[in-house]
Amino acid sequence: MTNKINDNPIANIIDIQTLQESVEVECKQASGRDGHGAVPNDMWETYSAFANTRGGLILLGIKEKKGTFTVEGITNPAPLIKNIWDTVNNPNKVSVNLLSESDVRIETLEGQSVIAITVPRAPRQSRPVFMNANPLNGTYQRRYEADQKCLPPAVNKMLAEQEEVRDNRILEHFTLDDIDPESLRIYRQMFIDAKPQHPFLELSDQEFLRSIRGWQKDRATGKAGLTLAGLVMFGKWDAIQDALPSFALDYQEKDDSTHRWIDRIYTDGSWSGNAFDFYRKVYRKLTVDLKVGFNLTDGGQRQDTTPAHEAIREALVNTLAHADFSTESNILIEKHPDFIGFRNAGLMRVPVHEAKAGGNSQCRNPAIHQMFLNIGLSEKAGSGIPKIYSNCKAQNWQPPHLYEKDELNQTLLELRMVNMVSPELHQRLIETYGEGYNKLSELKRTILMTAITESWFNHERICSLTSEHTREVTLALSQLVNAGYLESAGQHRGKIYHLKGIEVPTPDNEAGRNISFVLSPSQAALPLIGSKKINEVPDLTEPMPELNPPVPELVPELNPPVPEFDLSASNFWLELKEIASPIAQNSGRKQKPDVQKAIIDLCTKSAPNCLRLSDIAQLLNMNTDTLRKNYLREMVKEQVLFLAYPTIPNHPEQGYKLHKD
Incomplete structure (x- = not known):
């Protein structure tokens, strides 16, 4: 499928300033030493990064300085075009050429010639795209607006993803004794209900498993046994652990007022722990609150499902069928009052926009997907994601949010149960x-x-x-x-x-001045300037100010009042420090989920007020740049947190909060 970025020439975009809203655009001046133009060496890092992430657009001839973009132009673009083609076709420089003729073109912006290079996302079989014939040292990925070199584990994951099918692997030394008999019995009954005349129904358990790809024999080697799909779907917990030590399935229902789970199902050894039983348990939990009207099918039977039921069912199956069970990241389903989140290990095998459009299925575990399809619990390959979107629309819900966390190698889908067209x-x-x-x-x-x-x-x-x-x-x-x-x-x-009439907060307008910030003890001693300050707390480790300091010359107020300090606010700061202490006192490597949870807990405690970046860093004992780049920016992108000043993301006094006002 052609990448949609090719459909609109750059000339159709309003202006270069508007184009810069996308992180999938990289501008380079490309003036060369003589000022006549040259392909910059780091352009190929961007080529690798775009190819390994979501694709993007490289513009040569545009200068960027402190967030301002100016069109400088390329005086003679022809030599640069030739250099680009020579390099991209040189396997010693670039591992694969992803470009077609229409992807490299000369465009005119503001009367100047610029070179536009559309880099598509590389197909799974071509990733990683790397430089200088060295995948371990020459592979890059896009992180927001920056190109970042991949570490060897990330490169190895891409290499592993080149494998077509993941769940047909035969597991040696695993037998029918490793199958949970009750799980298989219930599945066979559901198969009967879905296909009462199917010939598979007359088969023995082993032959039935073979027919649905849960058991397989390698004709070349003679090796036979359970497949990964068979064990994951119907296995006993101890057998699953033996084959997949990091395998974990987790369902949590959360009360958003406390951010704690109030109901949970996870692989704790008290039940089979297989994917089929997990589906059955969790689907009931997810749909128990859905209202079902009295509707009849064409055959006159009561229809007991709604578009919402179908969207949830397909999302749950999709999570299980696309998960990478070889990683340490678990499957997590979260139910909140207004949304359901689905998370599986492994990035999508096709671009997100292609998955939404449908028709191009590259399922990581096709045998598991087919097992659900056999009993009517899934859509045919390539139509599952579009079905989720169309059913949410039919339910009048907000469109789902499907996205990837590249650095964590995870795919997430959120169903927002908010009526958009009441x-x-x-x-x-x-x-x-x-x-x-x-x-x-x-x-x-x-x-x-x-x-x-x-x-x-x-x-x-x-x-x-x-x-x-x-x-x-x-x-x-x-x-x-x-x-x-x-x-x-x-x-x-x-x-x-x-909308018109809404004042977006900035440090210089009334909306921004009305923002309340939690103050650290050191900040509380500062004069009241700008934003309204709350929780004003002195630094109790510093000496108290003199009650009668020397009177400077030319100061009319000879006896300035002694500031009154709110000791209850000091206790509040100590409570924040207590929340942050597990992270702050950890001298080793901090785990990302633990840091993110601590940030959420701090912002929850501080609500409805904002926490400044410097205060979060002080509480967690972390570097501000590390905190912003590796944690806060991502959490803002995913709308876990919101900015106090949304139009100035890098403002030094930026604040963070849990809810958008």
Whole structure:
């Protein structure tokens, strides 16, 4: 399938400033030593990074300085074009050529010639894409707007993903005794219910497993036994642990007011621990609260499922069928009052936008997927993700959020159980935008729905809610602003969008000055400037100020008042330090999930007030740059946290909170 980034030439994008909202764009001046133009060496790092991540656009002839982009142009682009083709076709320099003729072109911006290079995401069989014939030292991935060298474990994961099928592997020394008989019995009964005339029903257990690819014989070697799929789906817990020591399945129902689980199912040895039983237990938990109206099928039978049931069922099956069971990351299903989250180890084998469009299935565990399909619990290959999206739409829910965590090698899907087109919301949309709203494209209507339901949002937020490519989103946002539907604030990757009349907080406006921050003891001693300050606490380790200091000359107030200190606020800071202490006192390597949980706990305790970056760093005993780049930026991207000043992401006094106001 052609990458959609090819569909819109760069000239159709409003301007280069708008284009910079996407992290999938990299600009390089490429002026060369003589100023006439040269392909920069680090361009190939970006080529590798885009190819190994989500693809992107490289622009040569554009200068970037402190977030400002200016078109410098390339005086004579022809030699650079030749150099690009010579290099990309040289296997000693670049491992694979992913470019077609239309991917490298000369465009005109602001009267200057620039070179635009569209880098598609490499197919799974070609990853890793690396430089200088050295995959372990020449492989890069895109991390936000930066190219980052991959460590050997990440490279090895890409190499392992080149394998076509993961769950057909025969497990030596595993027999039918390792199958949980009750799990297999229930599955066979469900098979009867789904296909009462099927010839498989007459087979013995071993032959039945062979027919559904749970048992296999290698004709070349004569080796026979349970497959990985058979053991994962129907195995006993001790046998699964023997084959897959890191295997873990976890379901948690959480009360968002406390962020603690109130119900849990996990592989603790008290039940079979296999994927089939996990599905049965968890599906009931996920759907118990769904209301079912009285509807009849064409045959006159009561229909006891809804689009919501089908979306949840497909999401759960998809999580199990696409998981990489060889990693240490577990499958996690979280149920919250307003959304359900599904997480599996392993990145998607096709780009997210292709998965949303459907038709191109590269399932990591096709035998497991087929086992669910046999009993009517899944859609045919390539249609599962589109079915989830269409059913959420039919249920009038907010579009799902499907995304990857590259650095953690995880895929996540969130079903947002928020009614997006209730009669009240529809009426508000018409009142806000007029009857012309109904004539807009589905993408633009989705954007305006988001504007109504969220106080502000950015380019990346819309990309997560739609199957359209980043460039279609860029164009739609620009058109909605130009047409007066929306207003924008900020620049480049700090640009956000909102309805007219909404004041987005900045350090210099009234909305920003009304933000409340939790203050550390040292900050509490500062004068009250700018934002309203709460929890003003002195640094109790410092000497108290003199009650009658020497009076300086030319100061009319001879006896300034002694500040009053709120000792209860000091206790509050000590409570924050107690929350952070497990991380702060850990002198070894800090585990990322533990740090993230500590940040959430600190922000939960501080709500509704914001915590500054410097305070979080002080509490956790961590470097501010490490905290921002490796933790906070990602949590903001995933809307786990929100910025106090959303238009200025790198503001030195930036604050973080759990909820968008």
